[in-house]
Amino acid sequence: MQNAAFVLTVAGRTDVGRTRSRNEDNFHVSSSGEFAIVCDGMGGHAGGDIASRKAVEEISGFLEDYAPTEPVTVVEFDDADRTQSDPMGTEPAVRNALSVARSAVQNANRSIHDLNVARGFAQGRGMGTTVAGVWRVPGSAQLVVFHAGDSRVYRLRDGELRPLTRDHSLYQIWLDNGGRGTAPQRNIIVRALGTAEDVEPEVAVHSLLPDDVLMLCSDGLNGMVPDSVIARILREEADPARAAAVLVDTANGAGGQDNVTVVVGRFAARA
Incomplete structure (x- = not known):
């Protein structure tokens, strides 16, 4: 089965929500549908919107400029998922793509941190942003997933929704440690772009199979809409643009307490 005969069709939507004055x-x-990025800015008047826009510009520009230095071997589809901690489990082109994605996020982090320094903000203060992104390795059925913060990437396969990222939040750490005692607030982020000179994004490679559906979102979606409802909408709405619109409307219908951004992609045979 030739992977080149399959295309990743992607569409997204963002909305200010029902309670915020600024998105x-x-x-x-x-434009090729090969990658997508979602960023959720933090900092309010310090410029969260500037941080998220800067991250999107820097990362997308970095990935657009990438030219493979190693040929990608087109192989049969498989369902192996590998992290950057297992680099020998991937072919050279995929290992290189993992490194490029990591560098793209770190470059964006430095740019935002420099803006904070120029504005006189102390370390850990000022504007920042989460990031969640996917990047299809050119000509392959391999997907690089990268993130920092609590924006998420999900994959719907055979009707089952699975998160491909794990939140970098105090609440997730509390859950990982057994959830004992009082739960911390869910929106306290322990890893983000711009708040420190260096950041270590989480980077992994996942498989793509025909009819897989990908979804990226800010916490304005998963904080308002249960995963079971998200899965149902993704199963029912085959068109990515329509699915993204319905998910945003559902978050707003549930209260819209935050900005909400959704990107949906479908991996399918070329029309």
């Missing part, structure tokens, strides 16, 4: 979310979908 600090940003997203980008490449």
Whole structure:
């Protein structure tokens, strides 16, 4: 089965929500559909919207400029998922793509941190942003997933919704440690772009199979809509643009307490 006969069709939507006066979310979908990014800015008057826009611009520009230095071997589809901690489990082109994605996020982090320094903000203060992104390795059925913060990437396969990212939040750490005692607030982020000179994004490679559906979102979606409802909408709405619109409307219908951004992609045979 030739992977070149399959295409990743992607569409997104963002909305200010029902209670916020400004949208600090940003997203980008490449014209080729090969990558997508969602960023959720933090900092309010310090410029969360500027941070998220800067991250989207820097990362998308970095990935657009990438030219493979190693040929990608087109192989049969498989369902193997690998992290950057297992680099020998991937072919050279995929290992290189993992490194490029990591560098793209770190470059964006430095740019935002420099803006904070120029504005006189102390370390850990000022504007920042989460990031969640996917990048299809050119000509392959391999998907690089990268993130920092609590914006998420999900994959719907055979009707089952699975998160491909794990929140970098105090609440997630509390859950990982057994959830004992009082739960911390869910929106306290322990890893983000711009708040420190260096950041270590989480980067992994996942498989793509025909009819897989990908979804990226800010926490304005998953904070308002249960995963079971998200899965149902993704199963029912085959068109990515329509699915993204319905998900945003559902978050707003549930209260819309935050900005909400959704990107949906479908991996399918070329029309």
